Amino acid sequence: KQEVTQIPAALSVPEGENLVLNCSFTDSAIYNLQWFRQDPGKGLTSLLLIQSSQREQTSGRLNASLDKSSGRSTLYIAASQPGDSATYLCAVNSGGYQKVTFGTGTKLQVIP
Amino acid sequence: DAGVIQSPRHEVTEMGQEVTLRCKPISGHNSLFWYRQTMMRGLELLIYFNNNVPIDDSGMPEDRFSAKMPNASFSTLKIQPSEPRDSAVYFCASSPGGRSDTEAFFGQGTRLTVV
Numbered sequence: 001k002q003e004v005t006q007i008p009a010a011l012s013v014p015e016g017e018n019l020v021l022n023c024s025f026t027d028s029a030i031y032n033l034q035w036f037r038q039d040p041g042k043g044l045t046s047l048l049l050i051q052s053s054q055r056e057q058t059s060g061r062l063n064a065s066l067d068k069s070s071g072r073s074t075l076y077i078a079a080s081q082p083g084d085s086a087t088y089l090c091a092v093n094s095g096g097y098q099k100v101t102f103g104t105g106t107k108l109q110v111i112p
Numbered sequence: 113d114a115g116v117i118q119s120p121r122h123e124v125t126e127m128g129q130e131v132t133l134r135c136k137p138i139s140g141h142n143s144l145f146w147y148r149q150t151m152m153r154g155l156e157l158l159i160y161f162n163n164n165v166p167i168d169d170s171g172m173p174e175d176r177f178s179a180k181m182p183n184a185s186f187s188t189l190k191i192q193p194s195e196p197r198d199s200a201v202y203f204c205a206s207s208p209g210g211r212s213d214t215e216a217f218f219g220q221g222t223r224l225t226v227v
Contacts, residue, residue, distance in 0.1 A: 043221050
């Protein structure tokens with residue numbers, strides 16, 4: 001059974017700082033890994049999707065990397081802004097029918 | 113496309129009552145997922161459908177929970193009878209499916225409170 005862990009559970013940083021969120025998973029036989037953002041009381045917004053054959057994906061100030069062999073992914077946020085404050089979730093797809101296991105999330109607060 | 117649409121957004125019901133949550137997936141998507149999110153357990157997959165057929169319902173907590181997908185544009189998650197421990201946010205998601213490399217799109221969720 002796939003288990004997904006995110007560390008830290010919460011993070012508070014001053015505006016402008018670069019930061020890294022971590023996601024680890026136990027079964028390296030995955031199809032892809034997806035990073036989501038969730039704002040309070042809202043649904044999930046997809047940020048980046050990394051296929052199992054890829055090492056990283058970039059979108060604006062976000063960069064996600066994937067190391068399947070070690071069961072790890074990182075989400076790098078450059079020049080953080082208060083608007084980045086949210087909970088970030090990683091989701092690992094290890095089933096052919098998109099059977100996805102979510103991590104517990106990292107709650108990020110960027111202080112102006 | 114308006115995205116995945118869930119209704120209602122909020123539901124407050126008394127213990128023992130039947131609750132029905134609704135989901136309209138993105139047009140053309142043939143995979144649909146129901147998730148439950150709680151503070152204690154995070155996001156859990158309850159059931160997923162492919163081409164309207166339930167593929168895996170091993171995440172459904174107990175027989176009080178049932179899900180249907182009568183056609184490609186509509187799905188329901190029913191709880192009967194509801195209990196206070198069912199209080200959570202229920203998300204529906206859809207994806208193009210059929211391939212392993214597609215991403216999932218989530219609805220805004222239904223916040224269920226059972227009193």
